[in-house]
Amino acid sequence: MIGIFDSGVGGLTVVKELRRQLPGASFIYLGDNARTPYGNRSQDIIQKYSSDDVEFLIGKGAKVIVVACNTASALAGEYLKQKYDLPIFEVITPAAAAASQVAIGHVGVIGTRGTINSNAYGRQLQGLRPELLISSQACPLLVPLVEENLFNRAETKMILRSYLHPLKLKGVDTLILGCTHYPLLKKHIQIKVGGQVKLIDPAEEVIKSLGEYLLATKQNFGDGVAEFYATDPDSRFKEIGEVWLQEEIDLQRATL
């Protein structure tokens, strides 16, 4: 059983990838939406919340953990790997590896303030290819815009431009979409940074890496069980999630 957690609804983009790459894999999803968003919180708090999330999933029978949230991966990924005795897949390592493989010389990283300030992507990228130029930009307004479903609005495009135009001017050739919400704006992001820039989606990379692990260790993917939990099931999780996943979600309450 694969346990996936996120600060809220955003990690459903990882579920979507899981379904595409490993159809039929059994998973439990936990969205900690009673405490969402994680993006502006301190490392202390992120580590505490992430531990709560992992322990809930272990309690429900998870044998492998996927940290879908970029902020949790950046600020608590290493901490969780040291603290718990089961495989933990965070999004930073595989997304940085993918970017370093395709980049010509200049990688852009966008994410929440927490992810960007941590420099987690930067450290990994420079460990892999020390000569790479790295430019990063915190985009704190993109999560609320996406959660309001304002994908095609002029305001969204203006805000995207203010975040992305500086990266375009700097000449990034590869861009890591370092937050679960950003793939939903992929089309507009591509336009703003230019069509030649390669976009890296951490959701795609973390599931690729999970799939390789499951194959290598000859583990059963399970029989298509899907359980969804949220810490605030009465809020808009179900409404937003069903639009994103395009399927009905039977949402249960998680008490951490």
Place this chain on the structure above:
Amino acid sequence: MIGIFDSGVGGLTVVKELRRQLPGASFIYLGDNARTPYGNRSQDIIQKYSSDDVEFLIGKGAKVIVVACNTASALAGEYLKQKYDLPIFEVITPAAAAASQVAIGHVGVIGTRGTINSNAYGRQLQGLRPELLISSQACPLLVPLVEENLFNRAETKMILRSYLHPLKLKGVDTLILGCTHYPLLKKHIQIKVGGQVKLIDPAEEVIKSLGEYLLATKQNFGDGVAEFYATDPDSRFKEIGEVWLQEEIDLQRATL
């Protein structure tokens, strides 16, 4: 000792009013910014978090509670008044009373999704003046825009217009700024709804009502003690708060 709580930094607009109307009053402020924002959460969660907040303040010696957060006031105000045995001042009652006194015939209410969906302002207004027309609008993007300090940006003005122009067209003559963050956008809000519309600031009204209570019960206002607590003191609370209050904040950690 006056205990003031809010979901985060927003309630500092209430502290500002307290200082203006009751200079020298002693208070403890708690910002639950490890779980901010409250605006999109369910009533269950808001009641739980608000109880945690009140109990923290009581533990620190508060004898009177001010619920600075409109969402907590709307979704947990009555609940807290029944649960705790000390005076609880929430923002809905005095702001609705003030609006009903100045309105010609049509009151607009803006707030978070939680505040607007609760219809807490609407119920109070109609209890006071059943003939009043009431039009409300959830404005979920204004909190993140204000917290990013984007007061004068074109994007902010466009988003404000999309929320407020419909209220202007409907002909509201009075507008309740039903979220602690909105007074920081007062100037732009006034422009978008028209100069003749009367703006009601719940922070101003709740402190007026607290002042009347303290006078009536002949209570000492205290000797200017000010204590600030946050559940995530290492995040941007201090940085944002010091800009808003224009004073240095000695911030302590609250564990709820």
